């Protein structure tokens with residue numbers, strides 16, 4: 001893929017996977033629209049992107065604000081002519097007592113950011129991609145979206161919804177020049193997983209994970225799940241009958 005010619009709209013750019021992806025793609029010469037709430041972090045990241053050989057613009061807003069995402073996408077398109085790739089990455093783990101207690105406001109927040117935030121981003125870029133018959137939507141979903149997980153109802157639901165949303169969109173755009181890539185990572189060391197005491201099997205270093213994200217985008221994979229060990233276990237779990245799944249997954253001590 002000729003990254004030098006690509007204009008990328010990246011949500012959740014201020015830390016973790018988004019930040020590392022921004023630097024890696026800037027190093028390849030890409031133009032990036034960095035979107036998240038923490039402006040100071042993104043300004044610093046934008047300078048690092050430019051020093052690495054890329055071009056970067058900063059848009060500080062909340063993904064749940066549909067109008068703000070539209071404005072950011074418009075500004076990026078106005079300056080660079082188009083958006084080639086959306087990476088819908090913004091998300092929260094919802095790892096707190098309110099969410100685990102299934103308090104509706106807390107659950108809604110996780111679903112609003114993780115699922116509706118991605119919906120807002122898709123809505124801001126897809127019509128123009130369809131008009132140009134060219135583009136790629138990338139969802140940073142999760143292995144947590146394959147089946148329900150203990151103590152993770154909100155997060156798991158948000159990621160299952162995200163996977164289903166992007167797969168459904170793919171069916172609608174598959175012959176219209178727009179590709180859809182759904183990435184389903186396991187555990188990666190980022191601020192989202194920092195400080196967790198629960199078991200995180202096959203936890204990956206960010207540096208080892210970033211090439212896998214980029215490879216999935218470059219090859220326009222429909223799905224990419226990693227690390228392979230956890231992806232294999234989670235895929236096997238999908239065909240377990242409910243009684244067996246409940247016994248095995250209900251005992252698991254991890255959460256995501």
Ligand SMILES: NC(=O)c1ccc[n+]([C@@H]2O[C@H](COP(=O)([O-])OP(=O)(O)OC[C@H]3O[C@@H](n4cnc5c(N)ncnc54)[C@H](OP(=O)(O)O)[C@@H]3O)[C@@H](O)[C@H]2O)c1
Pocket residue numbers: 011012013014015016017018035036037038039061062063064089090091092093113114117140141142143184185186187188189190191192193
């Ligand atoms: N780390 C893992 O193990 C793992 C595994 C599977 C999937 N994922 C997914 O990967 C994505 C990135 O996570 P990460 O691990 O890199 O975590 P992270 O370091 O906490 O990054 C999350 C990013 O999302 C942004 N964000 C959160 N709420 C937002 C909002 N309301 N509006 C705009 N931006 C918002 C944050 O920026 P601001 O706070 O500045 O807004 C931040 O840039 C998430 O969707 C996560 O679910 C992570």
